Amino acid sequence: xxxxxxxxxxxxxxxxxxxxxxxxxxxxxxxxxxxxxxxxxxxxxxxxxxxxxxxxxxxxxxxxxxxxxxxxxxxxxxxxxxxxxxxxxxxxxxxxxxxxxxxxxxxxxxxxxxxxxxxxxxxxxxxxxxxxxxxxxxxxxxx
Amino acid sequence: xxxxxxxxxxxxxxxxxxxxxxxxxxxxxxxxxxxxxxxxxxxxxxxxxxxxxxxxxxxxxxxxxxxxxxxxxxxxxxxxxxxxxxxxxxxxxxxxxxxxxxxxxxxxxxxxxxxxxxxxxxxxxxxxxxxxxxxxxxxxxxxxxxxxxxxxxxxxxxxxxxxxxx
Numbered sequence: 001x002x003x004x005x006x007x008x009x010x011x012x013x014x015x016x017x018x019x020x021x022x023x024x025x026x027x028x029x030x031x032x033x034x035x036x037x038x039x040x041x042x043x044x045x046x047x048x049x050x051x052x053x054x055x056x057x058x059x060x061x062x063x064x065x066x067x068x069x070x071x072x073x074x075x076x077x078x079x080x081x082x083x084x085x086x087x088x089x090x091x092x093x094x095x096x097x098x099x100x101x102x103x104x105x106x107x108x109x110x111x112x113x114x115x116x117x118x119x120x121x122x123x124x125x126x127x128x129x130x131x132x133x134x135x136x137x138x139x140x141x142x143x
Numbered sequence: 144x145x146x147x148x149x150x151x152x153x154x155x156x157x158x159x160x161x162x163x164x165x166x167x168x169x170x171x172x173x174x175x176x177x178x179x180x181x182x183x184x185x186x187x188x189x190x191x192x193x194x195x196x197x198x199x200x201x202x203x204x205x206x207x208x209x210x211x212x213x214x215x216x217x218x219x220x221x222x223x224x225x226x227x228x229x230x231x232x233x234x235x236x237x238x239x240x241x242x243x244x245x246x247x248x249x250x251x252x253x254x255x256x257x258x259x260x261x262x263x264x265x266x267x268x269x270x271x272x273x274x275x276x277x278x279x280x281x282x283x284x285x286x287x288x289x290x291x292x293x294x295x296x297x298x299x300x301x302x303x304x305x306x307x308x309x
Binding site: 014015016017018020021041042043044045046047048052053054055056058059060061062063066078080081082083084085086087088 | 169170171172173174175176195196197198199200201202205207208209210212213214216217247249251252253254255256257258259262
């Protein structure tokens, strides 16, 4: 494991709900995070079709967004979601892994702005997208 | 003139509780999170009993933002489906014995906005939703969630939904 893999692994295992949903970080750095969540029968929202529940996708989008804030060069010590707006474009294809790419594209002294997109194995047609505002707690003495 | 004898209260309660159960029992993610519904007449309260797997930040500790979003969205969808079902049952258009025998058609979320007001504590959470507009195709629902004090919300949300059958 590289250092970044170790950090990414430690980050996810420190978040019980993210670990419970099987989330994994593919890449992380400079305010951009790519994170995956495998399909799981327990997280289905529509039993007739096997489509994942929107809430499970929301959890992935929120986690990836928070991670994007944490790895921003501003090096925050912690963050929390202030607001998240999720748009659902289409049902995620059953039995496919969901991949979220989150980008912390602007920070102020105390707020971080994030956009994130989720796809299944068909990366050309996004499943959902979200934008969010997050708190940004800077290290002491650097505000 | 003689009136028809009213149905025994237990028969009515059983019918309504069975209809509500049919809405929620078949959805794996609602069961995974452990969300329950309390019914008083037509009013629903969603309940999320605390569980360690719902934690996002173990340092505080606080509920995961995604859990809060999921809880609000579930409360909103079930309220919307329930209010439609209730009307259909009361007007005799829906046969309660039919509910749950065929695949459920729940409203589909178009968009959902969550406003995080304070961190979710490691305790049970409650939510009530209000259908602000329910048209033939689209609906708008607002939902509020709290923990210890009803007046101190920890999150609220608004969503737009596509009604089933369209």
